[in-house]
Amino acid sequence: MKLEIDQNRLLTELETLATFSDAEPPAVTRVVFTPIDLKAREWLIARCEEAGLTVRQDAVGNIFARWSGADPGAPAVGTGSHIDAIPNAGKYDGVVGVLGGLEALRALRRSGFRPKNSLELLVFATEEPTRFGVGCLGSRLLSGTLSAEAAGRLTDHDGESVEKVRRIAGLKGNLQDVKLPADYYKAFVELHIEQGPNLERSQKPLGIVTRIAAPASLHISVEGAGGHAGGVLMPDRRDALCAAAELILAIESAARSSGAVDSVATVGVCDVFPGAVNSIPSRVQLTVDLRDTELARRNSVMQAIESAIRTLSEKRHVAIHPEWLNADAPADCAPEVRAALSDSCRTQGFQFLEMVSRAYHDSLFISRIAPTGMLFIPCRDGYSHRPDEYASPEDIARGTLVLAAALARLSS
Ligand SMILES: [Zn+2]
Numbered sequence: 001m002k003l004e005i006d007q008n009r010l011l012t013e014l015e016t017l018a019t020f021s022d023a024e025p026p027a028v029t030r031v032v033f034t035p036i037d038l039k040a041r042e043w044l045i046a047r048c049e050e051a052g053l054t055v056r057q058d059a060v061g062n063i064f065a066r067w068s069g070a071d072p073g074a075p076a077v078g079t080g081s082h083i084d085a086i087p088n089a090g091k092y093d094g095v096v097g098v099l100g101g102l103e104a105l106r107a108l109r110r111s112g113f114r115p116k117n118s119l120e121l122l123v124f125a126t127e128e129p130t131r132f133g134v135g136c137l138g139s140r141l142l143s144g145t146l147s148a149e150a151a152g153r154l155t156d157h158d159g160e161s162v163e164k165v166r167r168i169a170g171l172k173g174n175l176q177d178v179k180l181p182a183d184y185y186k187a188f189v190e191l192h193i194e195q196g197p198n199l200e201r202s203q204k205p206l207g208i209v210t211r212i213a214a215p216a217s218l219h220i221s222v223e224g225a226g227g228h229a230g231g232v233l234m235p236d237r238r239d240a241l242c243a244a245a246e247l248i249l250a251i252e253s254a255a256r257s258s259g260a261v262d263s264v265a266t267v268g269v270c271d272v273f274p275g276a277v278n279s280i281p282s283r284v285q286l287t288v289d290l291r292d293t294e295l296a297r298r299n300s301v302m303q304a305i306e307s308a309i310r311t312l313s314e315k316r317h318v319a320i321h322p323e324w325l326n327a328d329a330p331a332d333c334a335p336e337v338r339a340a341l342s343d344s345c346r347t348q349g350f351q352f353l354e355m356v357s358r359a360y361h362d363s364l365f366i367s368r369i370a371p372t373g374m375l376f377i378p379c380r381d382g383y384s385h386r387p388d389e390y391a392s393p394e395d396i397a398r399g400t401l402v403l404a405a406a407l408a409r410l411s412s
Contacts, residue, residue, distance in 0.1 A: 378391065
């Protein structure tokens with residue numbers, strides 16, 4: 001079997017997909033189920049059909065493009081990622097795994113390979129939390145991590161529910177039917193840009209993921225008492241922002257004192273009400289993003305944050321309401337998928353680094369229902385989620401080649 005990646009075609013498709021955007025190039029903004037995203041999905045489905053794949057969409061908009069194997073009843077071998085993009089993002093996050101996955105299937109076809117298990121490209125819907133506040137909505141539903149009822153009730157900034165938005169987008173069927181049977185996939189592999197600097201630093205062209213870190217996100221509302229900045233004296237104050245400031249530092253210290261560099265906590269949003277120069281802040285909303293590779297350690301940081309909330313609430317006489325939006329478990333990548341990837345690297349003569357994924361991906365959820373692995377390629381300076389995100393054509397083609405070889409191993 002002679003596998004050859006059509007690098008020019010893959011790059012042209014990547015550039016074309018980047019033109020489906022609501023931002024000025026090189027930035028890409030493609031929020032799920034907006035008119036531009038629907039056009040991009042249509043374009044992608046046409047490319048899959050052109051490649052001879054049989055395409056279906058489920059009720060939440062996950063796209064499946066299948067190449068039937070010699071044993072079509074056997075569990076499939078899947079690959080894929082996402083094409084939605086946060087505002088002002090780049091053109092590689094997710095897209096490399098989708099178009100690379102498509103090119104891997106085309107390369108296998110061109111080589112004369114005939115899979116025993118069906119091979120399937122899966123384009124996950126709503127990986128980014130931009131529109132509905134929860135990331136990986138498609139894969140959470142596929143894996144049964146989130147119930148159809150809870151998913152259908154999520155709303156966007158305009159108050160429109162997932163249920164309504166997806167129906168307007170033309171998606172049929174019921175969200176209850178999105179969940180895949182436990183034996184649907186024999187294996188799943190996601191190709192992705194690293195979104196960090198480790199491959200570049202170690203000068204290795206490929207990364208094989210061993211673990212995917214466990215994310216948790218928290219919304220905190222601090223309620224104090226407002227008033228005139230001149231009229232209310234310091235002993236009488238219940239300043240919500242001062243309490244929030246102490247809490248932010250307590251969150252930082254909770255992550256720092258976990259004893260492991262893998263514990264990370266970020267307060268990325270701090271909304272102050274009323275936000276006037278001469279008015280004492282009466283209300284503050286914070287968001288916390290917490291990640292770790294060990295579930296127990298991540299949970300103990302969560303507890304430390306909750307205990308800081310209780311202490312500060314008493315000390316500063318403010319009401320603090322924490323609401324955990326999600327607290328997912330980490331995932332181990334499957335030994336057989338890691339072996340298929342590392343064997344493929346060795347056969348092709350490529351060095352690789354075994355590494356942890358600190359960003360989370362749809363693979364975190366697919367790993368609940370299928371043996372799953374991830375293959376990383378470098379991205380310049382580790383930049384991602386910004387317009388200057390970049391992966392070289394050679395790295396993209398190399399990742400696609402290793403992916404194709406691994407898919408062949410897993411489906412033989
Ligand atoms: Zn991604």
